[in-house]
Amino acid sequence: MIATASNPRVAHPMTPVLGHVRQRWMETDDTFTLELDVERSAPFSFRPGQFNMLYVFGVGEIPISISGNPDTPEVLTHTTREVGIVTRAMRQLEVGDVLGVRGPFGSAWPAEAAEERDVVVIAGGIGLAPLRPVLYHLVAHRERYRRVVLLYGARTPEDILYQDEVREWSSYLDVEVHVTVDRATRRWHGNVGVITTLIPRAPFDPKNALAMICGPEVMMHFTVQELHRRGVRSDQIYVSMERNMQCALGLCGHCQYGPSFVCKDGPVYRFDAIEPLFSVREL
Amino acid sequence: MKTMTLAESLATVPFFEGMPQKYLDFISGCAHNVSFKKSEFLLFEGKSADAFYVIRHGQVALEVEAGNKTAVIQTVGEGQVVGWSWLVPPYTWHYDARAVTPVSALSFNAVCVRQKCEDDPAFGYEMFQHLTQLIVQRLMATRIQLIDVYQ
Numbered sequence: 001m002i003a004t005a006s007n008p009r010v011a012h013p014m015t016p017v018l019g020h021v022r023q024r025w026m027e028t029d030d031t032f033t034l035e036l037d038v039e040r041s042a043p044f045s046f047r048p049g050q051f052n053m054l055y056v057f058g059v060g061e062i063p064i065s066i067s068g069n070p071d072t073p074e075v076l077t078h079t080t081r082e083v084g085i086v087t088r089a090m091r092q093l094e095v096g097d098v099l100g101v102r103g104p105f106g107s108a109w110p111a112e113a114a115e116e117r118d119v120v121v122i123a124g125g126i127g128l129a130p131l132r133p134v135l136y137h138l139v140a141h142r143e144r145y146r147r148v149v150l151l152y153g154a155r156t157p158e159d160i161l162y163q164d165e166v167r168e169w170s171s172y173l174d175v176e177v178h179v180t181v182d183r184a185t186r187r188w189h190g191n192v193g194v195i196t197t198l199i200p201r202a203p204f205d206p207k208n209a210l211a212m213i214c215g216p217e218v219m220m221h222f223t224v225q226e227l228h229r230r231g232v233r234s235d236q237i238y239v240s241m242e243r244n245m246q247c248a249l250g251l252c253g254h255c256q257y258g259p260s261f262v263c264k265d266g267p268v269y270r271f272d273a274i275e276p277l278f279s280v281r282e283l
Numbered sequence: 284m285k286t287m288t289l290a291e292s293l294a295t296v297p298f299f300e301g302m303p304q305k306y307l308d309f310i311s312g313c314a315h316n317v318s319f320k321k322s323e324f325l326l327f328e329g330k331s332a333d334a335f336y337v338i339r340h341g342q343v344a345l346e347v348e349a350g351n352k353t354a355v356i357q358t359v360g361e362g363q364v365v366g367w368s369w370l371v372p373p374y375t376w377h378y379d380a381r382a383v384t385p386v387s388a389l390s391f392n393a394v395c396v397r398q399k400c401e402d403d404p405a406f407g408y409e410m411f412q413h414l415t416q417l418i419v420q421r422l423m424a425t426r427i428q429l430i431d432v433y434q
Contacts, residue, residue: 125433155433182428184355189383192344192355194427200297201360219432222423 013249016055016100019076021093027079027161031126032091033067036076038101044073047108048133049240049268053248054078055100056093060086063245063263065130066104071140076101079129079161105248107268109134109212110238118147118204120232122223124195124215125154128161130240130267131214135169142174149176149204153195153219157181157188176203195219199226206231212268214240221278224271234272241266241274257283289314289389296337298364298413306406313395319382325365332374333393335366341386346379357424358383367414369393 019036026032038044046066055061062084068077082091093099111134119138123131138148150169154160160179170177178198180191191198195215211227213220220239227237243255243262250264258277260266277283289311293299299307317336319325325336325343336343343365345357356378359365365388368376374393400407 153433155431159433180358182431182433186344186346186353186355188355190358191342191360192358194424194432196427197357197424201362216432218430219427222427 013102014247016053016061016102019054019099019101021095021097021099022075023095024091024093028159030083031079031081031159031161033077033079034090034093034099035068036078036099036101038076044076046070046073046104046133048111048137049109049130050104050106051130051245051248051267052076052078052101052103053105053245054086054090055102056086056089057098057100059089061100061102061246062086063105063248065240065267067129067132069136070133071136079126079132081126102248105245105263107266109240109268110210110270111137114138114210114212115144116146118149118209119145120149120151120202120204120209120211120227122151122195122199122211122213122215123153124213124219124223125159126161127213127215127219127240128152131212132162132165134212139169139172139175146208147176147204148174149202150178151195151198151202152177152179153198153215154179154181156183157190178202194222196222196226199223199230209236211237212240213237217242224278234275235270237271238268239271239274240268293337293389295362297362298337298417302409302413306409309399309403309406310391310396310410313392313399314389315392317388317390319386319388321382321385323382323386325380325382325386325388326376328376328379330376332366332369332376334390335364335369335393335396336380336388336390338363338365339387339389341382341384341388343386344381344383346381348379353379357421364417367418369397370414 017039019038022037023035048070051063051065053061054064064078064080067079080087082088121131138145169175180193180198182194184192209232211232213223241262243257245255245263246252248263250261255262290307293307293311338361343359344355346353346355365380400410
């Protein structure tokens with residue numbers, strides 16, 4: 001089973017278990033998805049928004065959010081972008097290759113607190129990957145929520161993740177999906193403009209909405225500003241933060257963010273809890 | 284069912300939000316309904332900026348020619364405004380605007396609106412406040428676009 005800090009049956013949460021690459025495919029030019037079969041003795045489960053530490057033996061270990069369906073966690077799904085040595089090595093893995101896996105770690109999207117409310121999911125770029133599990137959950141338990149709105153921004157049409165699923169969600173009559181890209185040619189027939197331009201037009205009640213945001217920090221910064229302008233309070237907004245997580249247990253201190261550790265207290269924070277820190281440079 | 288007057292329908296457009304009713308009545312005298320087929324152009328770069336549009340239905344792409352391809356710089360949809368070049372000399376458009384879908388819109392005669400601004404400076408100031416908000420929003424969006432946040 002997967003090592004967790006709270007599970008006494010596991011020798012040590014720093015000890016990885018083995019994950020076998022079941023499938024790997026490219027989502028975009030530089031972004032790929034790995035499906036892993038993990039050697040475990042008990043069922044694996046995770047909450048939307050949590051992450052695993054993936055270890056490419058001999059290269060390094062990095063945190064990657066879980067992007068699969070929490071209702072079918074038998075297969076561990078991770079989507080990531082090739083940005084460094086470890087992800088480059090990960091991209092070159094073949095079916096059957098082995099990774100070390102630790103997790104799941106961290107806090108989750110507030111799926112229960114969102115019940116009976118309008119839910120606005122706002123993803124920028126690869127930020128859709130950590131939000132996909134909660135989208136699966138919202139769609140699977142649609143009756144628990146009022147309006148479900150996905151606002152998704154990508155750099156270009158070619159950078160849109162999970163295109164088949166985004167198309168499928170768009171086809172649901174009870175899910176509002178708005179996609180925009182920062183730049184496009186005439187071949188693209190959708191919205192062009194930054195993600196913040198979608199917020200004033202999005203159909204939700206600001207008084208009763210709960211927003212979940214994931215994307216580059218600068219994108220989240222402007223998105224929060226626009227939500228505030230729309231009347232959404234900071235305690236109705238959740239963001240997923242990214243920092244240099246190494247131990248994932250709140251011990252090493254690499255991911256310290258003010259008084260908290262992103263690996264343990266995050267990555268998902270209610271915005272009012274970190275608002276004073278959010279605009280502090282180099283924190 | 285009561286049909287809304289043009290001035291009443293303007294009050295529901297975000298651009299005109301907060302504008303006193305007397306000014307909505309005033310400016311509605313410069314407006315009329317128009318429609319565009321898919322792919323039809325609302326305006327062309329370099330041509331006289333003699334109108335601006337409030338989109339009622341459909342989507343419009345603001346485009347610039349970049350070498351031998353056309354770049355879409357922004358799309359504008361329901362309730363949004365196309366055009367502010369009519370406000371400042373030399374009153375020429377800085378981009379093309381093309382209907383991505385069939386579009387219905389309110390078209391405002393720019394000469395008429397400019398004249399009303401001249402005739403009633405208080406109205407002119409009100410118009411400038413609304414347009415400045417729009418320009419600031421677009422400027423902010425452009426800045427975020429330039430940051431290239433997903434790079």
